[in-house]
Amino acid sequence: MSDMKCAVVCVDDDPYILQMLGFQLSKIMDQSHTLIEYFTDPRQALENIDLLIDERIDVMFVMVDYQMPKMTGAELIRKLKEKHQYLKCIMLSGQANRSSVDSLKEENLLEEFIEKPWDEDELFDTLRPLITSRT
Amino acid sequence: MKTNTKSHNFGFRLNFSEMKKVFLVLIFSSPIILFGQDFSKQVQHEIDSLNEVIAKNNIADTALANIYLGLSGLLYVQNIDTMIPLCNKVIEIAENSLDKNPDSLEKIAMLNHYSGALNNIAYVYMTRGEIEQCIDYLQKSLKIYEETGNKAEIATAVNNIGYIFQQQGNSLKALDYYKRSLEIEKEFGDKLDIGTSLLNIASLYEEINQPDRALDYYQSSLHYLQASGNQYKIAAVKLSIGDLILNQGNEMLALTYFFNALKINREIDAKDNISNCLITLGEYHLSKNNLDSAEIYTQNSLNLRRDLDFKDGIAISAITLAKVMLKKDQLRAAKNYALESLSVAQDLGYPRNIKVAAEILAEIYEKENNSIDALRMMKLFIQMKDSVNIEEARKSLQLQESKYQYETKKKEDDLQHDLEIAVKDEKIRSKQSVTNLLIILLSFVALSLIVIIVRSIKINRLKQKLIEKNEENEELVANLESTVEERTLTLKDSFALIEEKEKNYSDLLDKSSEMIQMLDPEGNITYVNQAWLDNMKFDKPDEVLGKPIVDFFNQKTLKEFALVMPKLMQGELVEELECQFISKETTEIVLKGRARPIIKNGSYAGSQAFFFNITEVLRAKREMDQMTSFKQIMLNITTEYINAPISEIDNVINTSLLEISKFSSADRAYVFKYNFEEEICSITHEWVGEGIPSQLEELKAMPFSKVPHSLKKHTKGEFVEFPDVSKIKDKRIFNVLNEEGTQSMISIPMMHNEKAIGFIGFDLMKIKRAFTADEKNLLWIYSQMLVNVFNRIAFIEELQTTKNELAEINLSLEKKVFENTKKNMDLSRSIMEQEKLVTIGEISAGIAHDLNTPLGTIRVGADNINFILNSLFNGAICDFTKDELSHILNHVEKNRIEMYVGGLQMRKEKSEMLEYLNASLSGKIPSALNEVCDLLVKCRFSPSQEEEISMILSKPFAKEYLQIMNQLQMAMAQLETIRKSSDKAVGVVQDMRAFIKGENILEQKMINLRDNISTVLGVFNYEISLHVNLVFEVDSSIAFMGYDIKLFQLWSNIVKNGLEAMSDQEDRYLGIFAERKDKQLKVVFENNGPKIPDEIAGSIFKKFYTTKAKKSGSGLGLSIVKNVLKEHNADIIVESNETLTKFIITFEI
Structure with a gap:
């Protein structure tokens, strides 16, 4: 398993979004070196990210949906950044949550913001720099 | 009429602001126009600084005059009486200074102050209405300006004179002066002043009803003003132009002008003109019958004017608002506004407004049926109309007309009033009449009973007497018999003595009160005593002696005599003899007694009879019997009269007549x-x-x-x-x-x-x-009885009429109630619609998200499928047979996979698979083992599926085979995602539809409580799923009859209310529980929002009650809740404390 050096993590309470996202990510990720992890429960995501980092796998970025039950994406990002200051976070969200997204950005807690629904090219444009910078 | 009032408002408004400007411009060489809330602050500041300067000594006369003039211009706002003394001081200083032959510069300054003071004094006179004085001062002022040759000031002074003439109503003179002023202004070339002059002329043309000219002047005024950049005036002119255009019928253009003016005024915060724009818009909407908009605009203008204390404006806004409210049928509000307007207008002495207010009030009072106040207002209205209108003929015509209207109305009112009183009286009377009748009848029965009782007592007494008399008679007879017998014995015993005493005996007979008669054997009378003669009304015995006794018999007695005689002749005594004799007066006399034969020498020698006259006794007895039965008849009749229904009364009367007649012969x-x-x-x-x-x-x-x-x-x-x-x-x-x-x-x-x-x-x-007297008494009672019966009939007929009238009134009332109910229903329906729209607005963000997410997913899915298809057809698909492909498809169909398996998991599975493959293949390792293994994991094969795996691996193109399988699996998963997402979107739309769906057809049906509430939660899904800890414990078996849409409204209002209450807190909890006990269903909505204060809890269900005025909501929500509850026979209780607020709804099912 030593060949697995990197990982990306997707968190969304909607499994179908994860499915879509996963498919799209698989198009631009070299899966021989990169793990793509999916979580519908933010708490599970928190635990597993810790696990990955413990395994010294480089988590390239975390894509988080804003609107989730139990914990919002903003809360999740705050918690992640508390522990892993350099973790790159990308927020997926509808227009409605623009204000809390903005406040996250102002606090430098957010690398990118992708508006739902997203365009594939746009998604790739946003993600590519984050990927290439690693490999 | 309306246009008049309106254009007048306009003229007035403009003049009002113009006037201020005119004088202020004059007072300060650099004009300061003060508006809005800073007005008094600025003024105070100015005053303070001026006072400061005065306090310093040794200031130049010019400066002092300037300061006094300035003060006069500032202080008049607070106290106009300060104006003249201050200006006089200016004049004093100026005159003193001029006397000293000052240098030309100071002279001009002094002259300017001098004329300014004159002008200001003129202003005071104008406000006092002393126009001649005013013009006098203005002319003086003008003269001085002409002396100094200050064209600008000349123009202003000329303008002011024109203004005074306009105020006086002398439009032509005013126009003359205005035009003169304009000419001078044009020479001078100040665009603002030219614009103002043009504006004045325009307003004058408008006032004298030449709208076309007015419009021309306004337009050119606007041109100059725009060049000058005076926004305040531009706005005012635009408003005026808009008004004129509106009168010409171009509504859209007019509205554009209005809104333009409003916008400018808002920008410069010119509150007075904002209020003018608002009232114009209010009036426009009123004329279009857009009452709600009219109310809002007018109310805002009124509020603004109240803040400004702009009295004329308050009067106009208030009366317009009153008109709006009147149209809305809110009489109380209309009255309050109209009264406010009237009182303000009366304070100001503003006849046109008084007139309009009076007119409106008259209408309101008429509607309230308060004819006295209506008349008062009508009079006031006419008075004001008089003062407003100059044309005498028109005036009187209108007077006549309104008088006629009033009289007609008054007549109607009186008639209505009379009718009401009549109906009321009728009700009372019919009640009374029934009571009276009963009392009369009862008292009559009592009376009859008393009479009957008294009578029967009398009868009993008479009967008693009769019996006593009979006994007495019998005793007497018995005594007499014994006496006679004794005597007969004595006669027998001592025949001699008889002879002797015969005379004594006949004396005795003669004097007996018994009627005694003796007959010879042929039946002729031989002796009668005095009592006989008396009873038979004869005077002397000679009249009857020798006559046959049968002559005195009636027919009956004659027959009986034939029976009695043989007995006597056989020597028998005949006792208990009753017979009827006919007296001399041919009346029948009934006699009772006995007869005995006279036997002489053994043979029949005649008879002797003793009688008592019982005629009177019998008659009394008969009469008594008769009376008794007469009374019985009367009693029967009475009972019948009381019991008989009205339709039977005639028959009863006829029967009673028959009975009485029969009885009384x-x-x-x-x-x-x-x-x-x-x-x-x-x-x-x-x-x-x-x-x-x-x-x-x-x-x-x-x-x-x-x-x-x-x-x-x-x-x-x-x-x-x-x-x-x-x-x-x-x-x-x-x-x-x-x-x-x-x-x-x-x-x-x-x-x-x-x-x-x-x-x-x-x-x-x-x-x-x-x-007889008794009979007559009874007949009298009978006649009174008939009176009562007739009265009863009359009363019943009246009662019936009243009943019919009442029924008619009831019917019309019911109709009204029905109409009103319908109206209310329509209203509440539209209110519900509105509330619904508000709710939709409030939750639209959530809806947008709920729709956006699945739609986005669908789109991405489509892209992905496109990608998959591309790679499929560019790949090795053509290398496989149809059988193989269908096998792949079959496998994919049967094994739906999840696409979002994490990398860690995949890694684990792959190592297991690799282990398995290495073991099972034992050396026959395919070329690309790693890739194949990867694909097997991706296709979600597990080592347990040995058969399938070995089948695939046996193929020459195992890798390509698995690739196609994986691609197809992915495509399927994408399709599934698209399907689910579109279901989700449809669900959102359906929830919305259920919410919006028309509810004109309201029918009760079986409602599943859980489903019904779920739909509501669906609508609020966005907010709830995101922020709220929801506990939804409602048994899905609970169902009851209800209106589903209304219940939907009920829940959504309560849920919405709860969500709004909790909107400011982090931790939000919403609990929904239901419990069914016997015939009661209890539904509880609880949230951890702030406590509802006790004083609010009581009014929370009142209409339009809202504590969230600034946020959202019309305050209708919880009142809708109440209505829905009423329709479901349910009750609601609110329990609120610091930790929980509970709405407990109890249905009776």
Whole structure:
């Protein structure tokens, strides 16, 4: 398993979004070196990210949906950044949550913001720099 | 009329602001125009600084004059009385200074101050209405300016004079001055001043009703003003132009001007003009009948004007608002506004507004049926109209018209009023009449009973007496018998003595009170005693002696005599003999006694009889019996009258006439009614015996002149009685009665309230007889009974009429109630619609998200499928046979996989698979083992599926085979995602539809409580799923009859209310529980929002109550809740404390 050096993590309470996202990510990720992890429960995501980092796998970025039950994406990002200051976070969200997204950005807690629904090219444009910078 | 008022408002408004400007411009060389809330602050500041300067010594006269002038211009706002003293001071300083021949510069300055002071004094005179003084000062001021040659000031002064003339109503002169001013301004070239002058001319043209010219001038004024950049005036002109254009009918353009003006005014915060724009818009909407908009605009303008204390404006806004409210049928509000407007207008002495206010108030009072105040207002209205209108003819015409209207209205009102009173009286009277009737009838029954009891006591007494007398008689007879026997014995014993004492004996007989008679064997009378003669009304014995006794017998006695005689002749005594003799006066006398034969020498020698006259006793007894049965009849009749229904009364009367007639031997009985208006009496009921002709037809309308005697007696309450017609002395009466064959008659008046309303009469044709006092008493009672019966009929008829009227009133009331109910229903329906729209607005963000997410997913899915198809057809698909492909497809169909398996998991599975493959293949390792293994994991094969795996691996293109399988699996998963997402989107739309869906058809149906509430939660899904800890514990078996849409509204209002209440807190909890017990269903909505204060909890369900005025909501929500609950026979309780707020709804099901 030593060949697995990197990982990306997707968190969304909607499994179908994860499915879509996963498919799209698989198009631009070299899966021989990169793990793509999916979580519908933010708490599970928190635990597993810790696990990955413990395994010294480089988590390239975390894509988080804003609107989730139990914990919002903003809360999740705050918690992640508390522990892993350099973790790159990308927020997926509808227009409605623009204000809390903005406040996250102002606090430098957010690398990118992708508006739902997203365009594939746009998604790739946003993600590519984050990927290439690693490999 | 409306346009007049409006254009007047306009003229006034402009003039108002113009006037200020005019004088302020004059007072300060650099104009300061003060508006808005900073006004007083600025003024105060100015005043303070000026006072400061005055306090310093040694300042130049010019400066001092300038300061005083400035102060006068500032202080007049607070106290106009300061103006003249201050200006006089300026004049004093100026005159002193001018006397000293100052240098030219100072002279000009002084002259300017001098004329400024004159101008300001003129202003004071203007406000006091002393126009001549005002013009005088203005002219003086103008003269000085002309002296100094200051064209700008000349123009202003000329303008001001024009303004005064305009105020005076002298439009032509005003126009003259304005145009002069304009000419000078043009020379001078100040765009603002030219614009202002043009504006003044325009407003004047508008005032004198030349809108086209006014518009031209306004337009050119606008041109200059725009060049000058004075936004305040630009806005004012735009408003005026808009108003004129509106009158020309170009609404859209007019509105553009209005909004433009409003925008400018808002920008420069010119509150007075904002209020002008608002009222114009308000009036526009009022004219279009957009009452809600009209109310908002007018209300805002009124509020603004109240803040500004702009009295004229307040009067206008308030009256416009009153008109709006009147149209909205909110009389109370309309009245309050109209009264406010009236009082302000009266304070100001503003006749046009007083007039309008009075008109509106009159209408309101009329609607309130307050005709006194309506009249007062109408008078005020007319008065004001008088002062407003100059044309005399028109004035009087309108006066006439409104008078006529008022009178008509008044008449209607009076009529209505009378009718109401009448109906009320009628109700009372009918009640009373029934009560009276009952009392009368009861008292009559009591009276009859008393009479009957008294009578029967009397009868009993008489009976007692009779028995006593009988006993006495019998005793007497017995005594007498014994005496006679004794004497007979004595006679027998001492025959000699008999001879001797015969004379004594006959004396004794003579003096006996018993009637004694003696007959010879042939039946001729040989002796009668004095008592016999007395009873038989004879004077002397000679009249009867020797006559056969049978001559005195009646027929019956004659027959009996034939039986009695043989007994006597055989020497028997005949006891208990009853017979009837006919007296000298041919009256029958009933006798009771006994007879005995006289035997001489053994042979029959005649008879002797002893009688008592019992005629009177019998007659009394008979009369008593008769009275008893008469009373019985009367009692029966009375009972029948009381019991009989009104339709049967005529029959009862006829029957009673028959019974009374039969009893009193009458052959005809009748009831007449008097009609005093037409002076006739008419027969209403009649009974006739056999063979007696009916008079029912011919006596239907008998003039009073034919019955003067009866009428006279009856009106006095007396009976008319003729016991013997043959003895009537009045020929006329005699002839009438005799002709009919009447022998005796009696008629009894029917008295009501001491007035004869008719009479009852009885004619006797076959016999003659007088009615006894007792009979007459009973007949009197009978007549009164009939009176009561007739009254009862009349009352019942009246009652029926009243009932019908009431029913009619009720019907119309019901109709009104129905109409109002319908109106209310429509209203509440539209309110519900509105509330629904508000709710939709509030939750639209959530809806947008709920729609956006699945739609986005669908899109991405489509892209992905596109990608997959591309790679599929560019890949190795063509290398496989149809069988192989269908096998792949079959596998994919059967093994749906999840696409989002994490990398860690995949890694784990792959190592397991690799292990398995290495073991099972034992050396026959395919070329690309790693890739194949990867694909097997991706296709979600597990090592347990040995058979399938070995089948695939046996293929020459195992890798490509797995690739195609994986791609197809992915495509399937994407399709599934698209399907689920579109379901989700459809679900959102359906929830919305359920919420919006029309509810005109409201039918109760079985409601599943959980489903119904779930739909609501679906609508609020966005907010709830995101922020709220929801506990939803409602048993899915609970169902009851209800209106689903309304219940939907109910839940959504409560949920919405709860969500809004919790919107400011982090931790949000919403609990929904239901519990069913017997026939009660309890639904609880609880949240951890802030406590509802006790004083609010009480009014929370009132209409339009809202604590979230600034946030959202019309305050209708919880009142809708209340209505829905009412329709479901349910109750709601609010329990609120610091930790929980509970809405507990209880349904009776």
